[in-house]
Amino acid sequence: MTSPRDLTADLRALPYPAPPPDMTGIVLARIAQLEEKETVSTAAVETAAARRADWTLWIALGGLVAGLVIAMLNFPAPSAMTALARGGPMAGLGNVSSAPQATLALVAGFVIYVVSLFLPVRERR
């Protein structure tokens, strides 16, 4: 057994120790379990994404409504129109933002816009 040729031949003929019984079954069961887990987590991610999409839609709608409220509250105001005619668009804006309801709606709309703008970034973290 100690000559180089014999040693090589013996090493090539080394037997394989018997693997544990039913390794195939165990491996396939583990794979099935893994895939099941993946399916569940994928479904959870999809549900969360759908919920997020719904929320984003509501926020966008809220922003739109807030914008419309601002426009409706201020656009037809005669003082604003007069100011616009006298001093240009910036003078009109001064009058618009001076009304408390309009200021409140403007701030709410701005907050909603900013939140919806950064929401995807926060969700990714």
Place this chain on the structure above:
Amino acid sequence: MTASDLDVVRSVRRGDRDAFGHLVRAYQGRLFGLVLMMVREPAGAEEVTQDAFVRAYTHLGQYDDRRPFYPWIAAIAVRLAQNWLRHHGRSVHREGTALESVDEPGATTLASLSALIDDEGKRTLWRAVATLPSGERTAVILYYRDEMAVSDIARALGVTIGTIKTFLFRARRHLRERLKTDSETSPTERTTR
């Protein structure tokens, strides 16, 4: 890769999970033997072999089917076995005395390794191989018994081709010495070791 292996891999990639069972049956003996030689604990070897198959399944997309299947899965098994050794407090180095374990309590479990091999003559050789430093041991199994190319072994172990050649050279020398000593020792003494 054999034609049937290729067919199986294609089936698995098409979503036939059970087809993977053919690959497990075909390679479990070789892979378990390799891992057992590395970790030297049957329970640990079983765990690592299972993990290697599961990892191979989940990463089958990365497998290049123009190359043989066994070296690919053997590389996975070797990495997992090295992680297992590290996790169980046995040192594994990649440089210098590469993959040389300083303290391997697994040597005490060689009796259980012998229980897995029927033939006494083959057991003697297994015992001799099992007492080699881990890098030499793995290289011997992969090169001689599994007939892998030196370059594939180097890739699997994460060392250079030169290192593998050195491992094989040293392993042959160590084995000759150990087998010579073993043949000079009486059978009674051998069984008590």
